[in-house]
Amino acid sequence: MRNALLVYPGFPGSFWSFQHALKFIDRKAAMPPLPLMTVAAMLPREWKIRLIDENIEPLTDADLAWADIAFFSAMMVQKESFFTLVSRAKRAGLCVVIGGPYPTSYKPEIEERVPGMVDHFFLGECEETLPGFLEDLESGRARRIYEGPQSGTRIMTDVTRSPTPRFDLVNMQSYATMLVQWSRGCPFDCEFCDITKLFGRIPRLKSASQILAELDALYCLGWRGRVFFVDDDFIGNKKAVVPLLEAIAGWQQKRGHPFQFVTEASIDLAAYATILRLMRRAGFVGVFVGIESPNDAALTITVKGQNRKRGMSAHEHLLKSVRIIQQHGIEVSGGFIVGLDGDTEFDSHVRFIEEAGIPMAMVGLLGAIRGTNLWDRLVREGRILKDGTHSGDNTAFVLNFRTQLPREAVFEHYRAVISTLYEPTLRRYFRRCLTLIRNLGPLEVGGYGSFDTWTNLKAFIRSVMWQGFSRQGPAYFLFLARALLYRPRLFPLAVMLAANGYHFEKVTREAIAAYESTL
Known part of the structure; x- marks a missing residue:
């Protein structure tokens, strides 16, 4: 022993x-x-x-x-x-x-x-x-x-051998979200991403019974609330995801919809109405999408073909896709990158994020990760700096390669983007939140939660105290009032978005202060 x-x-x-x-x-x-x-x-x-x-x-x-x-x-x-x-x-x-x-x-x-x-x-x-x-x-x-x-580049691990995780080893009440994983691997091969190098391009799937067993384990341990499917691309196998969602929807209905699910998926989710309807039935309320850039040139160079469509600009295609997902009652949060080859300006990023109604825009500087196609290309071009080490923190003002634009220009663009999206009053942030709330389609039972628990009520009280009586106050109260007027059922979501904005503004201020201390 x-x-x-x-x-x-x-x-x-x-x-x-x-x-x-x-x-x-x-x-x-x-x-x-x-x-x-x-x-x-x-x-x-x-x-x-x-x-x-x-x-x-x-x-x-x-x-x-x-x-x-x-x-x-x-x-x-x-x-x-x-x-x-x-x-x-x-x-x-x-x-x-x-x-x-x-x-x-x-x-x-x-x-x-x-x-x-x-x-x-x-x-x-x-x-x-x-x-x-x-x-x-x-x-x-x-x-x-x-x-x-592994066979060549194909990962051979059989995930049906993966056991139900020992959720009992952690104090669940210390965490905001629980995790499960259905698949590993991604069918796409974005240049900057290491997922396909770690997990392959052919998604490997657990069985539906494995997933239901994991949900049962969480439920029996008393968890209620958000559960994150941490798949690299939840719809990587579009045929198999349909029966899985049907099984989850049935499981949720029998237990009174105890969970709200979020996940990660490619933007082509918008093209599959059946999957979107089933996700809504199963209780999915959010999806993270790697948007990276609304510009065709950058998406082409970084091999992000799934974000483009013939006959439309990338901006138009991505905006339409985000709208479709939102109209199915699912919030879209997005990843955006500053520093991609092909991007020469970044006002377009801000315009897209605001027009699409994406409150949680995770904007970061590009880092070249060893083993990725990007790393290999930059090595060939002699653009990796020193030994190429990187902290992995994409909110820090750090680059481990020579960018097409001058290094300091990239830093200034990044500072401008995040300081605009998360400026101190959060006025523009709350405007994006309101756009989202107006765009969201009807929800299934369970939705975004309620104020029937002391935890949620306490969060609302703290939000009023910490944000309402600060420089965020005017925009904060106006947003909550409009959210309550337009979509009262989404008021718990509005409060959660407000709290997240509080976080994003603080992180933005901290990151910029750390950068300015080096100048």
Whole structure:
């Protein structure tokens, strides 16, 4: 029997962390560490397990003294916390095992930063390699590197072997959203993205029964509220998603619609009315879409063909698609990139975001990730700077390659975009929120929640206190009044959007202040 620590490093503050909005609902982090909860479900039953999420609570010396083995998973943006925690675990005499996107793509960097601190690397997915490692560990012949099965560029891990995650290992009330995953892989191959390098271009699917079992586990543990399907592209297999959505809709109806789902999908979702109707029936209220740029030239260079349509400008096609999704009662949040080759101005980004009614526009600077097609092209063109290291934080004013536009011009464009979208009074932000609320189609049962819980009521009271009596006050009260007048059923959504705006404005101010301190 072993005492195993599963440790998730901390995230820096960014648009994605929502740390300022979480204070409204007394939560400490947006989402729990799904990879480690999945690994925990694969460990021997007789092992004792502690899961430490540094975004919730610190790893203590007592935790390290209790354990004899530590598992770490990390994304690139977590790497500074990751290095610190790995070093502590090894100095405490633990066997250190690491995996996840960052170790898979940046093994040499890890060996350079924490030399001799890692005993075992898991590269790629671990459902088919972890059982062998556990046998090797007990027999004293564990290898240093375990790689997930792959045939050429095709990832071969069978996700139907993935167990129901150990949701019971976390305090659910510390998080705003729970996570499940149906598929891995994306059929597209955007130049800047590492998803296809990590998970392949052929989506691999769990069965509907696996997903319902995971929803059952969350439900039985008392979770009610948002559940995020963290698929790379939820509609990557459009034929298979239909029966899945039908099964989820039936599950929701039997239990009184306890969950509101959000996910990630490509913009061509708008072309599939049947899928959109089923998503609404199943309780999907939001989708994140990688829009990147409304300009044809940039989308062509970055191989984002799914965002373009013959006979229409990219702006027109994307705007029409966002409208269709919104009209099915699903909020669209979007990813946008500053620094793509082919983009020469960025006022078009702001115009598109405002016209489309996208309150949560996650705008970031482009980073070149090792192993991507973008990285390979920039290496060929001699444009990677120094060793090409990157923090992974795309809200920071950092570039690891030479942009087509002058570097300082890109920084100034980025500052102009985010300071316009999230200016101190949030006037323009609330205007986008109102556009969204007007565009949203009718909702299914469950919708965006209500004020029938103390948590939601407390969030509203705090919103009034923290935003209403600040420089955001005039635009804030006008927005809430109009939302209540036009769409009273969407008032809980309006309050949530207001809290998110509070977060985005603070992160914008912090990012710009950090940049200006370097000038």
